[in-house]
Amino acid sequence: MTKQRVLTGITTSGSPHLGNYVGAIRPAIEASRTGDYESFFFLADYHALIKSQDPDMVHQSTLEIAAAWLALGLDTDKVTFYRQSDIPEIPELTWLLTCMTAKGMMNRAHAYKGAVQTNVEAGEDEDAAISMGLFSYPILMAADILMFNAHKIPVGRDQIQHVEMARDIAQRFNHHYGEHFVLPAAQVSDDAAILQGLDGRKMSKSYGNTIPLFLTEKQLKKHINKINTNLLEPGEPKDPDTSSVFQIWKAFATVEQTAAMRLEFEKGIAWGEAKKQLFELINDQIKEPREKYLQLLENPAQVEAVLQKGALKAREQSAVLMAKARRSVGIRPLA
Ligand code: TRP
Numbered sequence: 001m002t003k004q005r006v007l008t009g010i011t012t013s014g015s016p017h018l019g020n021y022v023g024a025i026r027p028a029i030e031a032s033r034t035g036d037y038e039s040f041f042f043l044a045d046y047h048a049l050i051k052s053q054d055p056d057m058v059h060q061s062t063l064e065i066a067a068a069w070l071a072l073g074l075d076t077d078k079v080t081f082y083r084q085s086d087i088p089e090i091p092e093l094t095w096l097l098t099c100m101t102a103k104g105m106m107n108r109a110h111a112y113k114g115a116v117q118t119n120v121e122a123g124e125d126e127d128a129a130i131s132m133g134l135f136s137y138p139i140l141m142a143a144d145i146l147m148f149n150a151h152k153i154p155v156g157r158d159q160i161q162h163v164e165m166a167r168d169i170a171q172r173f174n175h176h177y178g179e180h181f182v183l184p185a186a187q188v189s190d191d192a193a194i195l196q197g198l199d200g201r202k203m204s205k206s207y208g209n210t211i212p213l214f215l216t217e218k219q220l221k222k223h224i225n226k227i228n229t230n231l232l233e234p235g236e237p238k239d240p241d242t243s244s245v246f247q248i249w250k251a252f253a254t255v256e257q258t259a260a261m262r263l264e265f266e267k268g269i270a271w272g273e274a275k276k277q278l279f280e281l282i283n284d285q286i287k288e289p290r291e292k293y294l295q296l297l298e299n300p301a302q303v304e305a306v307l308q309k310g311a312l313k314a315r316e317q318s319a320v321l322m323a324k325a326r327r328s329v330g331i332r333p334l335a
Pocket of ligand 1: 007008009010011044047140141144145153154155159
């Protein structure tokens, strides 16, 4: 039996943060170690252009996110690890899919609708400052997914709609041109894996509430101290289930450590003390990868070489799929 394929990407529009680690990188690396899946992990740098027009930022973020995957122990011999823009078949497939995608479906995409809503509320034209990249972003994401015939797409809740759209587009293409694509399904991580940010909302670059993954110890302490808490004094019982400090603790702690901290909350642990313990818990786990990460940032050529190797491996598949897709739509030699 062929193995199920798992595929996920991280947009390279910022520094890797604790949310990327807990929600995407850690579970992806764990799944790849079981050997139960065939894994495809990539750096979504074309996606980054939708959010950022700062070339240095996109470039630096690509290095940082690649280095983070590697520093955290990704075994690139066991998975296919690549940069989206190294696979020219992805934008090529995007066009074929674009011509099979109903505009009406794109009108309903959350990211686009959210941007329109913001414009309307500000009294602007509906489409003010909205690029076609943002509008048709789900089609690029569909190409990422369908290119490797992935079955399972581990994503946050905000991305479920995009995976459903990829499925819809695949279905339409298959219906019209014959069976080409596997129909993908989103795999949503449990609650613990959607990390809260400093302000209690989902930790996300878009909210500016992230804790970067590889800060110096001093900066990490400072960020953890910024997590929102209430005004309860030491000794007053605190509710772990509404606390970001506890929620982040849970994402890094063992079951026993989580139970112990719950008890501490009930006994009224001081916020300062809880944060100090949280710092130590996280720092212990990322101390070693941090060293490796910093080394990799100093050696971009080493990271580049890994990506080039990954691109060769990925293209063995994408070239075959793309050649078949081109033929199926009528783009083929005349004789
Ligand atoms: N859009 C995703 C995000 O912002 C990143 C992404 C791009 C992705 N292509 C993908 C995730 C394909 C899964 C599969 O989080």
